Amino acid sequence: MIRKMFPILILLLAAQGGAFGQDVKTYEASSSHYQVVSEISAAHAAELGRYLDSLYDYFASLFHFEAQRAATGLRVRILANKERYDGHLKSLIDQTREDFIYLHYGNPGKRELVGYATDEENFRVSLNHQAFVQIFRSFVSNPPLWIREGFAVYFEKISVDPGSHRAVYSENLAWLDTLKDLAAGQGDRLLPLETVLSLTNEGARDNIEVFYPQAWGLVSFLMNSPKKEHNRLLWDAVAALQPEASLEDNIRRVYDRSFKWYDQDSLCEDFFVYLEGRRSFRSLLREGMDAYTAGRLDEAERALTAAGEMEKDNFMPPYYRGLIEYARKNYSSAEELYKIALEKGAQPSLIYYALGINAYADRKPEEAVSYLKIAAEIDPEYREKAEELMGRMGGR
Secondary structure (H helix, E strand, C coil): CHHHHCHHHCCCHHHCCCCECECCCCEEEECCCEEEEECCCHHHHHHHHHHHHHHHHHHHHHHCCCHHHCCCCEEEEEECCHHHHHHHHHHHHCCCCCCCEEECCCCHHHCEEEEECCCCHHHHHHHHHHHHHHHHHHHCCCCCHHHHHHHHHHCCCCEECCCCCCEECCCCCCCHHHHHHHHCCCCCCCCCHHHHHHCCHHHHHHCHHHHHHHHHHHHHHHHHCCCHHHHHHHHHHHHCCCCCCCHHHHHHHHHHHCHHHCCHHHHHHHHHHHHHHCCCHHHHHHHHHHHHHCCCHHHHHHHHHHHHHHCCCCCHHHHHHHHHHHHCCCHHHHHHHHHHHHHCCCCHHHHHHHHHHHHHHCCCHHHHHHHHHHHHHHCHHHHHHHHHHHHHHCCC
16 A cells, blocks of 8 residues: 555665764755755655655645745755664754654754655655645744644645646544544533634643644534535634744734634534534444444445545455345355455455355355365464364365
């Protein structure tokens, strides 16, 4: 999945350097908006610049950033490994991080997005997050934190189509279940709206476990609400921002221009209604599995199909839909879905055992024996069950 969606982070780890401080060759590449310094390769630096340009174009179009103020020379640095990354950060801020970070200074020449070589999926998410922050702050130095971080989380799953080089938005619901848990009951565990709108860096740190899901939730609600006045609230808030104003000034401007004139009790009620109607992959999957166990096959299929649309590379929805088709005695459909689940990373022994049972029920004993033998060879836990079933067929 990562190799298909995000080739720039499949890095040439053989080119990694040693401890920070040793001489390591760097490669530089300039793109339309970026100056990339990479310790991986020249190709990596160039490809990363192209990827970030695609994100930049998408965000600039969405937020209507003025073309004449287009940012150029945004600095990005990718270190060869975590050790060198830690050393670089300690030399700048005397701290380390586990993922990417954007360092923002008053002097634009010192600002840079920093990361290190890895192909793990969470770092693609981290790069997208920090890239948004870097781009947004190139136009507005001090936006309110809920706007900055809420949008950054909102866009974490964005990708770039390798053919068209256009950014493709994918909804990020990673915080949905957490936010729904926080909002359960009377929502007393959530921060008041006025608090969220006015949080400073210190306040966000003090409320970190609530701030991120709530900031994302507010942006998601205002972006996706069917009520146009909610959408307008958000874009009026963005339009109120001044490029060089202080954080406190921009917080005040957003409140005075946008939220001050709106009935906040009504807004919060609409927010809870919106939240109640949203379903995450996890909740849809659980709903589908529970419905399947209870024998409500149509209900299970609807929930699992929706879950599969939400996370197209997860094997659980097609596997359970295979079980549903097996229960309906649609054996050819069940076989197809099991094989799709296998392609998406399902445990091979589980799938081959399921295929064996499915073929047996479909009166295809030779196929059943073939599948069951594979399951037994892969995983000893399936050996006894597989041999028992093959024994019934005379295929031991």
